[in-house]
Amino acid sequence: MAITVRVGVGRVAAAVVLLAMAALPATAADLPPPVTTPTDPSPDHRQLAWKTCVRGPDDDTGKALDKAGAQCAGLTVPLDYAAPGGQTVSIAIARLRAADPAHRIGTLLYNMGGPADPAIESLPAVSAAMGATARRYDIVGVDPRFTGRNTPLDCGWRTETYFRSAGPDRAGFDRMTAFERGLAEQCRDRAGALLPHVSTRNAARDMDAVRAALGERRISFYGVSYGTYLGEVYTAMFPGRTDRVVLDGVHDPSRLAPWAEYGTEQVNEDALRHWAGWAAAHDRTYGLGGTADAVLATLDRIQAAAVRRPLSVGPYRVDRHVAPLFDYAVLGDDTEEGDALIAGVFRTLRQAADTGHAEPDEFLAAFLAATLTGDGSAYGSTQTAYLCADTPGPRDTEVHWRAIERTRARHPLFGPILNNVTPCSFWPPPEEQPVTTVHNDIPALMVNATGDPRVPYSEARQMHARWPASRLITVTGSYRHGVYGTDYGDACVNDTVNAFLATGRLPAADLTCAPVVSTPRSLSGSSGQVR
Template identity: 45%
Template sequence: MKKLGALVAAVAVSGATLLAGTAVADNGLARFHHQKLDWKSCDHKALDEAGAQCAEVKVPLNYADPRGRTISVAISRIKATDPGQRRGVMLSNPGGPGGPGLDMMVGVKQAMTPAVTAKYDLIGMDPRGIGRSNPVDCGWPVGLMLRSSGADRASFDRTVRLQADLARQCAETEGDVLRHISTRNTARDMDVIRGALGERKINYFGWSYGTYLGSVYTQMFPRHSDRFVLDSAVDSKRYGTRMFQDMGEPNEAALDEWAEWTAERDAEYHLGTTGKEVRAVVEDLVRRSAERPIRIGQYELDQHALPIVVFISLADPRANPALAADVRQLVDAADGKQVEPNPALTSTLEVIYRPTPETQMSGQSAVLCGDKVEQRDPEYYWRNIQRSRAEQPVFGAFANGITACAFWAPPAEKPTVVRNSASALIVQATGDTRTSYDSGVDLHHAMSGSKLVTLQDVRVHAVFGHFPNTCAENAVNTYFADGKLPAEDLTCRAD
């Protein structure tokens, strides 16, 4: 019955979208699809060196009122290398949400074969509210709303007050604009971009949240969807609070894996000779930061931010040395030594504690909170945190914590339920710490026309164009070049 209900809901959402899209087009959207783009230098080192050009695409702020206020969405284009083989455009999104993607394809194309780069104009994009596309800036005193809720009820209550204040400040600063920062509107922007580029369909590559955006596009615009690769995927049923809850278990497992790696190098890091000893050091750091913030350089790292510092580095095994070095510095600082954080740790602490307009992440919150109504009762989060503490001592209070979304104004639309037969290749690592492996499997089931590429026994978030793997790269490149999905779901192993 649950599956039947989801199917009915999907059909209803899809049908309403198609009808609404037709009505909007008849009432003024055509002028956006037929606009002429002014391609210029990107004024961006990597893009300019790659031979890219950039343009601004005008889109309605409010698609229900296309004759009203407009905003600009910044896009880049790296042209197909062989005009004779060109078959279309490939849009992209790096995830976040809130990640600027104007230069994303500069790096991704390094993993593409000549047969792929010959056929596609590679399109980067800063989504609405992000980067060069009318960025949301709530003027927050912190860089991102994601925080661990801490060790006890008092620390949790402080987090609740902070999140409520962040939501209030964003509403006061950005006003009605927030109602129009959403995944569904970004998908609509993508379709305007398609029209402005003179294309009947789009191809697409997305990481992380970008997989949610891509799958939503296939649900809203099935006739305009061609070859979609969704790497490190978010299933629409898990998007939001459940997506964060899913992070607890794989991050604890990743911490154990990292601890074993670090224990084998005790002569270098001096954090313990067994994985249990190294893990105990991290858990003790969390405890000590709750008793007294750890002074490191100009920063005071508290119990709300310390798990985030660890979390950031666990997304990729190649960051093992950096995380071990960070923990070594934090232990020294907690012991009262004068420690100047290394450059990478400094950058992380800057984003958390001293954001600039370029590094603040309130645009991420605007998308997350603008997409879906979340639980508003703080007791819901507190109960989940308490239940998680035994098995998730480092990350339970983060993964189950309350965010500003609990205090956000209700979204303008209901979230999209993705259930369709669009062609897609879903790539997922079993050890992914950001989008759980089960999330990719569930999206694969929801998209019956997809095939799943599993990267087995690898702890990484974002594979193609980020983590070299011959098997996965071959599958993606074959699909983009020839339109051929694997005959069956495919399991790859680390090179």
């Protein structure tokens, strides 16, 4: 799983960069309380009261859902499933009913990744991606606990993400160790009672509570990125309760340890070089270099300048720990518009490195605000809680330092980013073992690009090999993360997925597709999903 950075203009899903921001819930006052204590020791958790989705005059997400014909509800579930009569939380749900009830297939739930990306706001876009098949499904979006339109878990951080580079030396690593320890301590102080209950296994239990509340014996499921892991965990914990499963950007659960981004240095470098080739072809516009090597040299020069002195970008100072994140953030989109957006960011950073100061555009300013001031910190708090429950990693920070030193010579940029210490080293230990063994014989259609930098293609192949009743759609020559529902995969991917959802019949054999490079139409309409 990877680290998503949501920003005010677009969400840099630690890298899928170009996507418009969806509105957040209207106000904190409109949200349900984070935890309640029931007066009835055996409350009925299965009552759904469907109503309008709009929560207030500024709730653009609710307005879009109402316009699409959706209804919304909340489901009360246990905070701790080991104590079902204890405290509870409310899970936000939105539903589009099947427009062709005479030929209704069933209910499809979906998850957009993150972890902690909201799902509900993507309901109209998921329906559009399914085309005519959508008319035969009740399509249901569920915001996982503490995300989206649910009451957030907020650690009060002054950053939306813990993700940083360790920097070029031991002093920088020690500085980041103190930074990550401080984030964990602050979260324990402010939200410690909730942290044990934020995990993928509990999100899967919530999904099953939604299934039961909908009166469905089985549900179909679509998951992208982290959503594939959620779907895999659900099928393992609740066998026999899924019908048709689609996984896009496929996780191999056995590869999640020892920490979230372990072992992805090379695929990220490959994707970065691919992007640099695009930037070189547009050198007259962006001035980053006329060859891929020249572009990469420009990026190295930006990093070196940030090591000497933090870059001055608007009111922000971009230091040696934050500057490398931009190299990571070019990855996972692989479309013309996304490539152009991030090239503009590097043009600004190059100016800051060369002249001492540059003014950011709206996108870069939003990214820096989220990373350096805490705009949207509740999202980062919740995402971290999921990551630390699912991939807690070593408690000994020296393990991270040795990994950085081991990879630095071959991967001087990505080694210190992807192996850096995280708050998970200082997080409260998870209440249950996060490892879920997945072994399925239900029909599943998997989709993955060969150059996916977020979930390496090798993981999709390994998962496919261990899932006998599955087929794999491979998008060759592509560095995109998440293909279905965009123009990028065109009919080869989209029509194959929709035919499977419509008929329940998998393709006769695995399928290979070529990418169609175009302006992206994000399936979520708002979110880039990463690992």
